[in-house]
Amino acid sequence: LLHSLAQAKMSLCVNSHATPLPGASMELVFIDSIEIAPQSLRSKAAYTHQPPASVFERAVKLGEAAGIVSSYLPDYNQPAEHPSSISMSSIPYIDSPSVFAFKISYGSQVLLDSLMRQGKVEVHASVLAQFTPKIVREVSVEIVGQQKPEEIIVLIAHVDEPGANDNASGCGALLEMALTLRRLIASGELPRPARTLNFMWVEEIATVRRWQKSTPRVFDKIKAALVLDMVGEDVVKTGGSFLIEKTPDPSAIWTRPPDEHTEWGQGEVAEADLRGSFLNDLFYAACEARARQTQPPWLIKTNPFEGGSDHVPFVHNGIPAILAWHFTDVYYHTSNDDIDKVSASEMANVAVSVAATALFLANCSETDAVETVRLLSKRAAWRIANETQNNLRSNDSSENRRILQAWLKWYEEAFDSVASLNLGAGGKALAAEIRRAQEGLNRLANER
Template sequence: MKTKILLALLLAGITTYAQSPADPYFKLTRAGFIEKNAFETTSFVEKYFRVPGNTGFNTSISYVENILKKAGFVEQKQNEFEAPLTYRIEKRAMKNNTWEPVNASIEIIGESTPLISYKTNRNMIPINCGSTPAGGSTAEVVYLSKIMPSEIEKMDLKGKIIFSESHPSRLLAIATKAGAIGVLGYSMPKYTQPEVHQTSIQFGSMKANSEVWTLLLSYAAKEKLKASCGKGAVKLKVNIETKVYPSEELTIVANVKGSVKPQERFVFSAHVQEPGANDNASGVGTLAEMARLTAALYQSKKIKPQRSLTFLWGDEIVSTRRYITEDTVRAKGILWGMSLDMVGEDTKKTGGSFLIEKMPDPSAIWTRGTDKHTEWGAGDVKEKDLFPHYFNDFIFDICKTQGKFANWTVNYNPFEGGSDHTPFLQNKIPGLLMWHFTDVFYHTDNDRIDKVSATEMKNVGVSGLTAAYTLINANENTASTTVTQVKNDALTRLKTEFELSKKAIAEGKSAADEKHIIEVWSKWYIDALATINKMPVKAETTRVGSAIKFAVNEVEKQTNIYLEALK
């Protein structure tokens, strides 16, 4: 009798709710997101080399503030919910001075054109590098084909410039001890294809307050200097101008107050620092337009958030972690976190594709089949680190829907870490990353505005906002629909893993080990289904709980069939 009633309810739900709960929000976000706005903000921010506290970072924060003010957000005076739309700029004294580059050039004495200059390669100056004396320094360059400290110590390097094909930080201590005045180095990973993109330099850093300066070379500059050194003695004139000064670290936070449960919220985060256009001016620009649109929809009463929505811009990981940890009461109400990092790439130019980095699921441990890690690299995820939750499948489904609508390629990768989603996960809050990889211009000074796609930013913004609006207003229909989605995804994943395990056993792998993989996936999805029970703002009936039980039974039944077949 109970089974019949449950099936009737499910069938009734399917009949009554043919429309996805996200559909109305898709219509609003697709019509309202102005990609030109996102692109213009990205273009403004990318002009600056942004380090917390420096001119570029602070100017970018001010630019976002102006967008928020024009959109109707009012500056917070007492608390973040004193008005429906508020923002605040948090200011903190910095323990160390901030830094910013001004200019640099390297000239081979006797040649008319510079070997390399800041005008074309602003990443040539590592963060924290000091200045040369006014007018620059001229000295002989010594090429080291191998870094062997015992041999280098025997060399006369006093007053000279060391040049090697490794990151200059590796030679900084040796250079200082030997009395050298500077170090030139090279450090480009294979996925940046330096032999193809010969002018690229990835940004780096060095120890602050060093007596010795260091500079980074592009592949082209490195090869040219190496060839010159092979012909005989070479002298270089190096000119570096940087600024070091005390400052404040800024974080800007905007809030849209929920009408029913304001303490529960969805938090978006985009970091400001780093010098690139895609990384991460595109995240800043996309999130700024998302906040503007949200304010417009709220003021026109087209959305009525029942939970709160927060937008945060600041220092990568640092600002997000602080937002979560400095207020334990607020942290308890953060139900979802989303990081926007490198979200505007013109993939025809950069390579890779749009990705959702999943919260830790078993694919981060057993990466096989179509699952694959990016060139960023896998993390050391253990079974104890797994984070079962519906958020993975919910967001991926939203993005796939937008992808189908806009002919937009959407993929995912197993958890790797390294951006603003990490602090959420470390504090047991569901957190995901929207990004692009593998990008041949990642962290290089060729990551400029010409590599950014306004359309890509719109697809990300539409997907992110639609997901957030759906969740902060979730009802039992939203939850029931999600139960069906996650259950179907679970069955699909189990079938895939079963086929992979069956093949592995045929190739001689341990049947017990392969069965364990199936069991871990099954448990992950069963536990993920259980989290849907807390999705609705108001739980009015037992409908969601019943749907979860029914879905769990299906997953368990299919799991047992697969485990039996693997014997």
């Protein structure tokens, strides 16, 4: 028995059909080094080291294979070092013919490869599955704001992946935040926030898209979104460090030191899509404050916008959103993403930072807004100095000017974005601080 549902729930690929009862036995054919002729795999199983979806057209639609067996694991999962890991995967959905796909571990791959070198190999596959329409059930709870209840701060985690870190850790941290804030408000230890806090447990990406389409007027009142996805990694066991994936700034297009992308890879961002925002530096500051309270100090890193989680639809609709996550986790999307890889202290660090940021945004007075502009001004000065140093290492003067101008524009817009947070009356002090920040930024630019 190579794998069973009880042993590894991820072994069966999404969109697999049932096999005839009590299962089906068939020859296993290694397809990575052969040309597949039409119908040449009929009543056989295609074996591959590639992702099952990538061979589906050749193996199933051309060769008419009854099923696929794949041992593929991305390099960042380190298959040789973790030979029992099986990665989550899927195949395209088709009504007919009925076809299944299994993922196997690297250890099983070594065994199968050895057996196939010795001669013909048969496999027996048994799948019980059915496709039925279902209602997507999600949970959304609110702490309604007392001053501007129509304005929303979203805290969100997706429920539709089966790992302990991805994303039970995000769901659990979000639940603890909601319960703790409710208790503190009910006891009088915290005032009810001025803006509404919306806690959401959702289908990844799809829920937010449905929300935007169904109630665009409500969606447009969102001030910011804080996304929790893989927030509990034990960094020693998994190798995944804590990361803040920033709402798109120029580093998403021009990635220069100290910025760097993760192994997830660069997302698609155009210069016209960049909108300066208060959120990146504000959330980073909240995480820094938490790190000063921990021993050893909590390690915080950032990465440019890449995509792939619930922050994407917010960003695409002009709403600032950050992703709190960990990567590269060697157990990411594998059968070994279990509770023993989760760190309670890491979850607490992320949850405290997210909750503090959400409360700050929900209660931002004019004094708070002024301090936010000052924070952004310091970060802008650092960024301009950093990009000036990067320019010295580049001979493309035209591109250098373009990058510097992009950062100047981004921070000018970031200063302006703070005005939307101010709950205070008047706003003269904030307006004056924004002018000072922008004038200081222009002086820095002229000096360079």
